[in-house]
Amino acid sequence: MAYKRNIDRLPIIPAGAKEHNVTCHYCIVGCGYKAYTWPLKTQGSTDSNWIGEDLSKQQAAETAAWYAPSMYNVVKQNGKDVHVVIKPDEPSGEFRARPDPRRADGEKLAV
Numbered sequence: 001m002a003y004k005r006n007i008d009r010l011p012i013i014p015a016g017a018k019e020h021n022v023t024c025h026y027c028i029v030g031c032g033y034k035a036y037t038w039p040l041k042t043q044g045s046t047d048s049n050w051i052g053e054d055l056s057k058q059q060a061a062e063t064a065a066w067y068a069p070s071m072y073n074v075v076k077q078n079g080k081d082v083h084v085v086i087k088p089d090e091p092s093g094e095f096r097a098r099p100d101p102r103r104a105d106g107e108k109l110a111v
């Protein structure tokens, strides 16, 4: 059973967190997500974290280096309590730049 503890700030996902590919089963769209899990009472830091960013600096407006309290919880995994953060899977640069197959002139897809 999942539960959320009283916390005053979210833990930072560490560099060694397990990354799981998951799919939302709620509707037919099937959006992809990344779920990160790591042992309780451990976390990353501003200079060593899952995304390899310097989190002590202001991040760009559309950075992937953030998550909200609603995206975090504590759950049981293999009988042990772990932190879990579930984030939308980001399209890679290659996916964003692929040519639109419907266009003869090869114009890129607008994402």
Ligand code: SF4
Binding pocket: 024, 025, 026, 027, 028, 029, 030, 031
């Ligand atoms: S996250 Fe995606 S798959 Fe899940 S309910 Fe929303 S649109 Fe449907």
